[in-house]
Amino acid sequence: MTKETPMTLTAHPETVDREWLEARVVALLEDEGPIDPAESLIYYGLDSLRVMKLAAELKTHGITVSFEDLASEPTLDAWDALIAARRGG
Template sequence: MWGPGLTRSPEQQRIVAELTPDEADTVLVKWRYSAFHRSPLEQMLKETGRNQLLITGVYAHIGCMTTATDAFMRDIKPFFIADALADFTRDEHLMSLNYVAGRSGRVVMTDELLPFVPATKAALRELILPLLDESDEPMDDENLIDYGLDSVRMMALAARWRKVHGDIDFVMLAKNPTIDAWWALLSREVK
């Protein structure tokens, strides 16, 4: 019924370059629909004090949905990432989302999980301009407070960016509230 699987076609076993694990990644062999079956996944979660599992992948209505339900049965909170799951058809994809949402986990989108940190200085500028009271646009080295940026909005930005750069806080942003200074903070390599 199942055939030989991927082992018959080594060229289909390769992982695309963007998803190739590095030496710091943990790779688990998945034997059945549930990622917990015949794997150390549950033990690894317990040993690291984790009780939540983010689920992404292909065949949402098969392995991903089964893993979510199995996680729930093991008192692990599954988060089913709707826009990071694929399936054969739209109907099967929607069925899996509805099943998990109604029975065993929480369905979320990637933007709910990943903090938004602008990828370019231009993107930072686009994020900041709507927060200003002034119609004039500041130069990148001008004080944003002079253009109406208030402390509440600055605190919200600090909280968002701290998720990626743990050292960013309100004081750091307030000391030098310019697009240039903030871009210098945000464009650092994440450690």
């Protein structure tokens, strides 16, 4: 009997797009309201544990970013640009 691998572990970097990022951030923040993509996510309650969780999730998608990479500019716009650069497109 083989153990199934969760979908996130087999995902490709291409599956991480702006829509995925926004959905993950909203879920991490447990915030139903709109998020200004240029506003610091700290104002929405983002903390270091959630940043580390997102960095780990991105790694499962083949995108290596560190806590420091994400924490240096915690906005959706900055993270989207960082992920695109690390993804190569």
